[in-house]
Amino acid sequence: MSNAISEEMTGSTREIKNGWKPEIATAPLYMQVAHHLEARISNGDFAVGSLLPTENELAEALGVSRQTVRQAIGLLRNKGRLSARKGVGTRVEAIEATSGSTRFIAHSRSELFEIAAETEFVIGFREMVSAQGKLAVDLGCRPGRKFLHITGVRYPANRGRAFSWNEVYIDSRVAAAVKDVTVARRAIFHYIEEFTGEKIHEIQQDVRPIAMDEDIAEKVGCKAGDLALIVNRRYYGSGRRLLEYAFQILPADRFTYTTTLRAET
Amino acid sequence: MSNAISEEMTGSTREIKNGWKPEIATAPLYMQVAHHLEARISNGDFAVGSLLPTENELAEALGVSRQTVRQAIGLLRNKGRLSARKGVGTRVEAIEATSGSTRFIAHSRSELFEIAAETEFVIGFREMVSAQGKLAVDLGCRPGRKFLHITGVRYPANRGRAFSWNEVYIDSRVAAAVKDVTVARRAIFHYIEEFTGEKIHEIQQDVRPIAMDEDIAEKVGCKAGDLALIVNRRYYGSGRRLLEYAFQILPADRFTYTTTLRAET
């Protein structure tokens, strides 16, 4: 597309810088650069398997310092989109798509955004509940606190086979954030952040295997007793205040959780 | 203990710097600083929940630049040992130990080292195999390539209840690295690195739920049909050469996989 950097071959450095900068005025520069690079990768500008321009070249072309480029590359290396080798360069890595399995566990907050954006959460049921017994323990709160309880199925954005069964508990003080939502196309905690203006600082995830009961199996198109992973998530605002608790049940036959660890040095 | 930094109150900056520096001569400075800080945390010098000295103070006390301190702190923040807030300071976080569950999936290469160091892999069986059929696919190699196949149980370092059932396949060219090992107290890939001098650049992990068969269940003290997580790991050297393939079966009743995502900004 008519990307500012496509002028790289003809335009001067200044022009590139000016044509590109306005992207996200509020975010730090290195994040803007990271987004820019990522866009150009999925764009095909930088082919998977090829080497990125050198840090110095990128710095000059974008009109930022090499340190800033390095910070941006660092973000993408953490995400696994890039890998670097001393004396060689920075390689564009393939996004992990091992044999039809989909990403579903995030390694960073921003990845959680992306995954949610690729799926649709169709809310089938909602009620106000008062936390008692096991639920109060799960939520880590005093019994009696009120939560909005939402359940539903999450589908791929293209509405293929069900992705997961989801149950969400939202602190009643911020429940209004999803009052009118029937199909969530973003992460639920995104709605909360938008509504309250308060940022979710920390998300705790844990993963366990379970065998699905008939009820849930039916909803995601499996048989009772089929294996699944259950992912619990706790969302904390400032001061470790629990704003949202959710769990997600992912049929084992459709998903594999994959991570790649790279040498630090 | 007689830590170099315990002289902080009496000695001059120079002395501290000199007294402390020799720790790991080969590692980059910021890693040394990270190790140093981590040691002082587990040491009790910096209490959990308290604030670390400011970056400038640490920089001056250790005789390094603030950037180097920031890099070190960055490593520990990734590991979850520290968290920072603008305008406030850097807080020492409690290590995750959610209700008796043990860490078993690493988020970085160094963490894999640590987990392995806390457990003992008792090798019960070993043979040379030629990769055929499904194994060749799992290993991603041509049928016929030779591997050393090792199986055994991994125990906590204190020899409590079994930790996991493990099976390891090692490229025959580097198999000699574990020739004489009967009880591995370090990660297997650590032996390989030591033997070949070549560093493992990349480790791919994937996690799936399974129901244990009687054979394996018995070995880790469970009943047939009990749920477990199976973790597959592929270890690549330079040039993405597969050096080791291993899988590990972790009974679900003993382990939860937990991660914490923090806001990037």
Place this chain on the structure above:
DNA sequence: GTATCGTATATGTACGTACTAATTGATTTC
């Protein structure tokens, strides 16, 4: 007493420089 406004302090961002070390590829040497 309460609210408001600075001020100090802490981490975060961004730039710059210089040097180190791994890798590659061409050149030389045997």
Place this chain on the structure above:
DNA sequence: GAAATCAATTAGTACGTACATATACGATAC
């Protein structure tokens, strides 16, 4: 032809500076 050597290139490390921005705290005004 093969091995050793050298030079160029590239990311990594480490230092420095300056300013931005969020937070906490004290002083002031009402």
